[in-house]
Amino acid sequence: MIDFKGKTALITGGSRGIGAECVKLISELNGTAAFTYHSDETAANEVLGKCRDKSKVLALQNDLESKESIKSVVERTSEQFGKIDILINNAGIWNYGRADEMSLDHWERLIRINLTGTFLFTKYVIPIMKKNKFGRIINISSTAGQRGESFHSHYAASKGGMISFTKSLAVELARENITVNSVAPGWVDTDMNNEVFSEEGFRERIEESIPVGRIASSADVAYPVLFLASEHARHITGEILNVNGGSVLCG
Numbered sequence: 001m002i003d004f005k006g007k008t009a010l011i012t013g014g015s016r017g018i019g020a021e022c023v024k025l026i027s028e029l030n031g032t033a034a035f036t037y038h039s040d041e042t043a044a045n046e047v048l049g050k051c052r053d054k055s056k057v058l059a060l061q062n063d064l065e066s067k068e069s070i071k072s073v074v075e076r077t078s079e080q081f082g083k084i085d086i087l088i089n090n091a092g093i094w095n096y097g098r099a100d101e102m103s104l105d106h107w108e109r110l111i112r113i114n115l116t117g118t119f120l121f122t123k124y125v126i127p128i129m130k131k132n133k134f135g136r137i138i139n140i141s142s143t144a145g146q147r148g149e150s151f152h153s154h155y156a157a158s159k160g161g162m163i164s165f166t167k168s169l170a171v172e173l174a175r176e177n178i179t180v181n182s183v184a185p186g187w188v189d190t191d192m193n194n195e196v197f198s199e200e201g202f203r204e205r206i207e208e209s210i211p212v213g214r215i216a217s218s219a220d221v222a223y224p225v226l227f228l229a230s231e232h233a234r235h236i237t238g239e240i241l242n243v244n245g246g247s248v249l250c251g
Contacts, residue, residue, distance in 0.1 A: 002029055002226060002227070002230045002231075002232065003029055003030055004026055004029045004030055004031025004032075004086075004226075004229075004230070005030040005031065007031050007032065007085040007086060008031070008032040008033070008034070008077070008081040008082070008083055008084055008085050008086070009022075009026050009031055009032070009033045009034070009084075009085065009086035009087070009088060009229065010033075010034050010035070010036075010073070010074070010077050010084050010086070010087050010088070010121075010125065011023055011026075011033060011034070011035040011036070011088040011090060012035070012036045012062070012064075012088065012089055012090050012091035012117070012121060013035075013036060013037070013038075013090040013091025013092065014033075014035025014036060014037065014044075014047060014059075014090070015035065015036075015037035015038075015040055015043040015044040015046075015047055015059070016040075016043055016047075016190065016191050017188070017190035017191060017192060017218050018090055018140060018185070018188065018190065018218045018221045018222055018225070019035060019088070019090040019091065020035075020043075020047045020050075020218065021218040021219050021221075021222035022088055022090065022222045022225055022226065023035045023047055023051065023057065024047065024050050024051060025219075025222055025223070025226055026086075026226065027050075027051035027052045027053065027056065027057055028052055029226070031056075031086075032056040032057070032081050033051075033056070033057050033058070034057070034058040034059075034060060034073070034076075034077040034080065034081070035047065035057070035058070035059055035060070036059075036060050036061070036062035036073055036091060037059060037060075037061060037062070038061070038062065038063070038064070038091075039061070041059075041061070044059040044061075045059070047059070058076075058077065058080055058081075060073045060076060060077070062091075064091055064092075064112075064113045064117035065109070065112055065113060065117075067120055070117065070120045070121055070124065071120070071124050073121075074121065074124040074125055074128070075124075078128055083128060083132050084125050084128050084129065084135075085129070085132070085134055085135065085136065086135075086136045086137075086138070086229045087121060087122065087125045087129075087135070087136070087137045087138070088138050088140070088225060088229070089117075089118040089121055089122065089137070089138070089139045089140060089162075090140045091113075091117060092113060092114040092117070092140070092158070093110060093113050093114065093192075094152070094155050094192055094193075095110065095152075095155070096151055096152065097110075097151065097152060097153065097154050097155075098151055099153050102153075102154065106154070107154045110154045110155060110158060111154065111157065111158050111161075114155070114158035114159070114162070115157075115158040115161045115162060115165075118139060118162055118165065119165065122137060122165075122169070125137070126173070126178070129173075129176065129178050130176050130178070133176065133177050134177050134178070135173070135176070135177065135178030135179070136178070136179055136228065136229045136230075136233075137166075137169065137173075137178065137179070137180040137181070138180075138181055138182065138183060138225050138228050138229055139162050139163075139165065139166050139180070139181075139182040139183075140182070140183055140185070140221075140225070141159045141160075141162045141163050141166070141182045141183070141184045141240065142155070142156075142159040142184055142185060142186075143184055143185070143186045143242070143244050143247070143248040144156040144159050144160075145158070145159025145160040145161075145162060145163045145184065146160070146163065146184060146240070146242075146248060146250050147248055147250070148160075159184075162182065163182055163184070163240055166180050166181065166182040166238065166240065167238045167240075170237040170238030171238065174237055179228075179233070179234070179236065179237040180237055180238065181228045181233070181236060181237060181238065181239045181240075181241065182239070182240045182241065183221060183224050183225050183228065183240075183241045183243055184240050184241065184242050184243065184244070185216060185221045185243045185244060186210070186216065186242075186243070186244030186245060186247045186248060187206050187210070187215045187216065187244075187247075188215065188216045188217070188218065188220075188221055189215045189216065189217055189218070190218055203215070209247060210244070210245040210246065210247045211245060211246035211247065212245035212246055213245075214245065215245075216243060216244070216245060220243060221243050224241050224243050228241065
């Protein structure tokens, strides 16, 4: 049985989708959690309302494009709960971009949010984990980072970078009792994909392309994330755990 009693997690992008499911499950499993949200305070409060003990959960507004905002979130979490044992880098964006038409600003903004944001949260959390001689870092990447994704090359590049970042840090931090892993989802039924799923016939075509015959729910991804954050995965580091229903088979 997974139990996070005595553990504190920081989840980025925790007001919806995979992140919100992670917050709720950590609370159910006796853990303490802080989570970030960009601007939707109503959604953040809804997540708080689903937690077992709201006194053990902290919602923090965050701008992923601001180094100062990221540093402040880490400092406030550490001050509130005394430590950070688990970091789940989940926050990010996904949008369309043809390589020959994409502006530099469009490219750089997505890279800044998805990849640099992950780097900065990790950078500021590592010293806290080193001090406590314990840490679990889980980065939410994507099948796009493994195989590429046409018309979304900037997104694929950000997630591919996250995968390489994961493997590099796994070795760098292993002697500090800090494991670093990644979960790479395929299609997930979250708000981020509502627009594309609304296109006539698109959802059905995606489901037909997935061997298990359905699109993952947020919980389908959150459970593997929490496994990697638990003691059951203490000897796993540098792993890219695929959660895609068999649609992309790669190591």
